[in-house]
Amino acid sequence: MSEAMLEFRDVSFTYPGDNKPTIDKLSFSLNKGEFVCLIGPSGCGKSTIFRLVNKLLTPDSGHIYVNGMDINEQKSYCGYMPQSDLLFPWRSVAANVRLPLEIRGGMSDAKMNDKVNEALENVGLGGLGNKTPSELSGGMRQRAAFARTLMTGCDLLLLDEPFSALDYLTRLNMREWLSEQWEHENKTILFITHDVEEAVFLSGRVLAADNYPISRLTTVPIPAEYPRTRATLEEAHMVEIREQLIEKLRKEHS
Numbered sequence: 001m002s003e004a005m006l007e008f009r010d011v012s013f014t015y016p017g018d019n020k021p022t023i024d025k026l027s028f029s030l031n032k033g034e035f036v037c038l039i040g041p042s043g044c045g046k047s048t049i050f051r052l053v054n055k056l057l058t059p060d061s062g063h064i065y066v067n068g069m070d071i072n073e074q075k076s077y078c079g080y081m082p083q084s085d086l087l088f089p090w091r092s093v094a095a096n097v098r099l100p101l102e103i104r105g106g107m108s109d110a111k112m113n114d115k116v117n118e119a120l121e122n123v124g125l126g127g128l129g130n131k132t133p134s135e136l137s138g139g140m141r142q143r144a145a146f147a148r149t150l151m152t153g154c155d156l157l158l159l160d161e162p163f164s165a166l167d168y169l170t171r172l173n174m175r176e177w178l179s180e181q182w183e184h185e186n187k188t189i190l191f192i193t194h195d196v197e198e199a200v201f202l203s204g205r206v207l208a209a210d211n212y213p214i215s216r217l218t219t220v221p222i223p224a225e226y227p228r229t230r231a232t233l234e235e236a237h238m239v240e241i242r243e244q245l246i247e248k249l250r251k252e253h254s
Helices: 046-053 093-104 109-122 138-150 168-185 196-202 236-253
Strands: 004-013 023-031 035-039 061-066 078-081 156-160 188-192 205-208 218-221
Touching (some): 004 046, 035 196, 046 061, 046 188, 205 236
Parallel strands (some): 035 205
Antiparallel strands (some): 205 218
């Protein structure tokens, strides 16, 4: 049996002033090394789950565990990549990627530079460290933001619609690129998206928030081997899964 990297146990949360909870006694888990996409209608509480994991919000009840330990007993346990790349425009690309290492401390400048250069090479940005974010394309900036997230050194990564602002063709390329990075880095990834096709392409399984308040997440396994290509999505069973998920979300949204 695989070990759980992330686990919610009967977690509830209500925003101040709301009459009912957004998260209601929710339990679910991610195993180490999984790539899982979380989908659901806009405003259903998907990002609330992320904010609870990274302690931007505190549960009213229940517990959240990462690698078997309560998150309240831990400091650096997850990396978070939001929708916007949030690269500082006054810092070079390399300096942006280096930021988590500077915050952690305890590493020489030479060692930090070596790690940053290696990370930039791994995400296809080798030789571009001296550029500013404004000199990069949208896809390149997201690669830099992902490299910065990796620099946290955490095995659990939370990716909140990181490709939503990109054009369609760039998104297609970034999906394939991210899947390759996940296989290379051996991280556990929880990925929020509104794009069902994106979820089916990336996931080992999809978690659907198809009720409100979120009291359960419906698990949909994706039976396709990695690496995947666009042709994978055209296979009959993949088309069927995609259409089932779309129909499920439509019913919840109506």
